Amino acid sequence: xxxxxxxxxxxxxxxxxxxxxxxxxxxxxxxxxxxxxxxxxxxxxxxxxxxxxxxxxxxxxxxxxxxxxxxxxxxxxxxxxxxxxxxxxxxxxxxxxxxxxxxxxxxxxxxxxxxxxxxxxxxxxxxxxxxxxxxxxxxxxxxxxxxxxxxxxxxxxxxxxxxxxxxxxxxxxxxxxxxxxxxxxxxxxxxxxxxxxxxxxxxxxxxxxxxxxxxxx
Amino acid sequence: xxxxxxxxxxxxxxxxxxxxxxxxxxxxxxxxxxxxxxxxxxxxxxxxxxxxxxxxxxxxxxxxxxxxxxxxxxxxxxxxxxxxxxxxxxxxxxxxxxxxxxxxxxxxxxxxxxxxxxxxxxxxxxxxxxxxxxxxxxxxxxxxxxxxxxxxxxxxxxxxxxxxxxxxxxxxxxxxxxxxxxxxxxxxxxxxxxxxxxxxxxxxxxxxxxxxxxxxxxxxxxxxxxxxxxxxxxxxxxxxxxxxxxxxxxxxxxxxxxxxxxxxxxxxxxxxxxxxxxxxxxxxxxxxxxxxxxxxxxxxxxxxxxxxxxxxxxxxxxxxxxxxxxxxxxxxxxxxxxxxxxxxxxxxxxxxxxxxxxxxxxxxxxxxxxxxxxxxxxxxxxxxxxxxxxxxxxxxxxxxxxxxxxxxxxxxxxxxxxxxxxxxxxxxxxxxxxxxxxxxxxxxxxxxxxxxxxxxxxxxxxxxxxxxxxxxxxxxxxxxxxxxxxxxxxxxxxxxxxxxxxxxxxxxxxxxxxxxxxxxxxxx
Numbered sequence: 001x002x003x004x005x006x007x008x009x010x011x012x013x014x015x016x017x018x019x020x021x022x023x024x025x026x027x028x029x030x031x032x033x034x035x036x037x038x039x040x041x042x043x044x045x046x047x048x049x050x051x052x053x054x055x056x057x058x059x060x061x062x063x064x065x066x067x068x069x070x071x072x073x074x075x076x077x078x079x080x081x082x083x084x085x086x087x088x089x090x091x092x093x094x095x096x097x098x099x100x101x102x103x104x105x106x107x108x109x110x111x112x113x114x115x116x117x118x119x120x121x122x123x124x125x126x127x128x129x130x131x132x133x134x135x136x137x138x139x140x141x142x143x144x145x146x147x148x149x150x151x152x153x154x155x156x157x158x159x160x161x162x163x164x165x166x167x168x169x170x171x172x173x174x175x176x177x178x179x180x181x182x183x184x185x186x187x188x189x190x191x192x193x194x195x196x197x198x199x200x201x202x203x204x205x206x207x208x209x210x211x212x213x214x215x216x217x
Numbered sequence: 218x219x220x221x222x223x224x225x226x227x228x229x230x231x232x233x234x235x236x237x238x239x240x241x242x243x244x245x246x247x248x249x250x251x252x253x254x255x256x257x258x259x260x261x262x263x264x265x266x267x268x269x270x271x272x273x274x275x276x277x278x279x280x281x282x283x284x285x286x287x288x289x290x291x292x293x294x295x296x297x298x299x300x301x302x303x304x305x306x307x308x309x310x311x312x313x314x315x316x317x318x319x320x321x322x323x324x325x326x327x328x329x330x331x332x333x334x335x336x337x338x339x340x341x342x343x344x345x346x347x348x349x350x351x352x353x354x355x356x357x358x359x360x361x362x363x364x365x366x367x368x369x370x371x372x373x374x375x376x377x378x379x380x381x382x383x384x385x386x387x388x389x390x391x392x393x394x395x396x397x398x399x400x401x402x403x404x405x406x407x408x409x410x411x412x413x414x415x416x417x418x419x420x421x422x423x424x425x426x427x428x429x430x431x432x433x434x435x436x437x438x439x440x441x442x443x444x445x446x447x448x449x450x451x452x453x454x455x456x457x458x459x460x461x462x463x464x465x466x467x468x469x470x471x472x473x474x475x476x477x478x479x480x481x482x483x484x485x486x487x488x489x490x491x492x493x494x495x496x497x498x499x500x501x502x503x504x505x506x507x508x509x510x511x512x513x514x515x516x517x518x519x520x521x522x523x524x525x526x527x528x529x530x531x532x533x534x535x536x537x538x539x540x541x542x543x544x545x546x547x548x549x550x551x552x553x554x555x556x557x558x559x560x561x562x563x564x565x566x567x568x569x570x571x572x573x574x575x576x577x578x579x580x581x582x583x584x585x586x587x588x589x590x591x592x593x594x595x596x597x598x599x600x601x602x603x604x605x606x607x608x609x610x611x612x613x614x615x616x617x618x619x620x621x622x623x624x625x626x627x628x629x630x631x632x633x634x635x636x637x638x639x640x641x642x643x644x645x646x647x648x649x650x651x652x653x654x655x656x657x658x659x660x661x662x663x664x665x666x667x668x669x670x671x672x673x674x675x676x677x678x679x680x681x682x683x684x685x686x687x688x689x690x691x692x693x694x695x696x697x698x699x700x701x702x703x704x705x706x707x708x709x710x711x712x713x714x715x716x717x718x719x720x721x722x723x724x725x726x727x728x729x730x731x732x733x734x735x736x737x738x739x740x741x
Contacts, residue, residue: 085523
């Protein structure tokens with residue numbers, strides 16, 4: 001799998017390259033700045049890219065802007081954005097085109113290599129990987145939403161993991177539930193929120209995220 | 218098709234509109250004339266006060282009877298205070314009190330004496346009295362008040378009744394002359410009616426010229442204000458740095474030390490007891506995530522990353538998304554304010570949103586950010602229960618302190634039952650492209666003073682009064698025009714009156730222009 005990597009700190013960049021190579025990825029470009037990133041994304045068309053939000057030369061949100069621009073030019077280009085802090089604002093901008101293949105994680109998540117690589121693969125496959133902190137904020141912001149209040153605590157857990165972009169089997173593992181139990185919870189959630197059930201994992205996640213975001217604006 | 222019908226309606230509307238405007242103008246003229254008469258009456262009532270105050274001052278400086286001075290000045294200040302408020306109410310021109318703050322009371326020394334300069338006093342009475350006297354004599358506003366007390370009856374007062382005088386004069390001309398000549402009376406009458414709506418403002422400007430604070434006083438006040446806010450800002454900055462230092466010292470630093478120790482232990486155990494070593498390493502990894510979370514929180518409190526990355530507008534949008542209420546954000550800022558201003562504005566909005574979410578029981582909140590000239594203006598409105606009071610919440614006080622460094626002000630309107638509207642204004646923090654010239658050239662200011670100060674001489678003393686004298690056939694006295702042979706004396710009278718009017722009008726025009734230029738400079 002071909003990866004483009006954008007990170008300005010040399011130490012972290014090298015670490016990520018090693019980590020990715022150890023898990024069978026090919027890093028086709030490891031760049032430092034926003035303009036370089038945009039060029040690499042558009043020219044290389046990688047299977048997935050890993051992008052730091054803040055990059056030179058301005059050290060603002062160059063990485064995010066380059067990723068968004070590249071996705072505009074190459075629709076559905078899978079991008080996993082890493083940052084020292086997560087903002088719902090950025091998550092929304094990444095999800096706005098509704099085409100999936102986006103991830104938005106805190107840099108800390110790199111510590112757990114297995115989980116991180118799983119997220120990268122999910123994004124590459126056109127899925128989503130949202131940081132638990134983003135989802136927690138999103139759910140907290142929807143505290144007054146009535147359909148959400150009707151969910152049981154267990155269903156809320158399932159909803160949170162689903163919103164992060166986990167598949168049913170991943171949710172089973174995480175919550176120590178059987179596959180059929182998770183399936184039942186998911187069906188309940190969709191009924192209570194009034195969403196159309198879907199067998200496709202990605203579309204399902206996007207529907208949930210769209211629901212949570214819509215209640216807030 | 219039928220254009221006549223279509224056109225009739227707008228024409229009728231236009232007629233109605235014109236009628237409304239005429240009625241409004243009529244009310245304005247009537248109010249100006251009525252109030253002007255009251256002002257004139259007040260100026261007459263002022264005469265005895267002027268005499269008493271002047272006698273007090275003259276006794277002080279000629280015979281050294283200083284004990285007359287403070288009461289006389291107090292009387293004068295009482296009266297000018299009333300005059301200021303009246304002029305303000307009539308003209309809409311804001312006139313601030315120009316006086317310096319009263320002196321602090323003398324402090325008792327350790328030995329029980331009171332020291333004032335090189336003299337020691339047994340009781341605080343004399344030094345306190347001395348200080349008060351000094352405070353009164355050294356304040357330029359005292360002398361400007363005196364000038365006003367003397368000048369006002371012969372300048373401002375006639376100005377206040379000018380429209381009435383003109384109309385009366387027109388009526389007199391019309392009544393005194395046979396038919397075609399009577400038309401001449403229309404000219405002053407119309408002039409009086411047209412001038413009436415402008416008289417209140419002129420009166421206000423004239424009153425402020427003497428009773429308002431001078432540029433010098435205003436600057437002195439501003440300097441003391443700046444010195445105070447600077448001290449507060451520096452103190453707040455130092456306290457903030459101390460807090461960050463403590464947080465880093467007790468938090469991140471301590472945790473990193475612990476992590477280093479755990480890693481050291483893991484290194485020792487890695488050969489002999491790999492299972493425990495692995496456990497220790499996993500523990501270190503968890504600890505590192507905690508350190509990161511803590512640093513993230515700290516960084517957010519210092520300078521929020523989203524503010525650095527996106528600027529005020531998006532940072533406030535991010536705040537709104539994190540707010541549990543339904544929040545709408547409207548931003549109208551063409552370019553980014555300087556970073557310190559952005560940070561102050563961000564934390565202010567953050568505080569207000571937190572308050573709204575915590576105390577107001579609101580469902581929705583609206584944040585508006587915009588500019589007015591060089592001012593940054595932020596409004597936060599919620600539909601909650603109201604009753605917010607900055608005196609009670611320490612958060613709001615902290616907010617006020619933070620924006621005080623930029624001369625910012627918080628206006629909180631929160632009646633019980635809501636809604637709560639908080640307005641923050643940070644004046645002059647945004648760049649303004651073309652800066653207009655501050656004030657008029659000195660030559661014009663002198664000309665304005667001469668016109669406004671001496672227009673009464675040709676208009677009343679040598680003009681209208683002389684006219685009355687001529688009509689009643691009184692002795693010529695010091696009225697210049699009455700010494701001329703007859704047709705010329707009339708012409709001279711008219712010329713004097715016209716000269717006086719022209720001086721008044723031109724002086725007022727300059728005053729308005731001066732005012733305008735000052736306002737432009739202030740908003741820049």
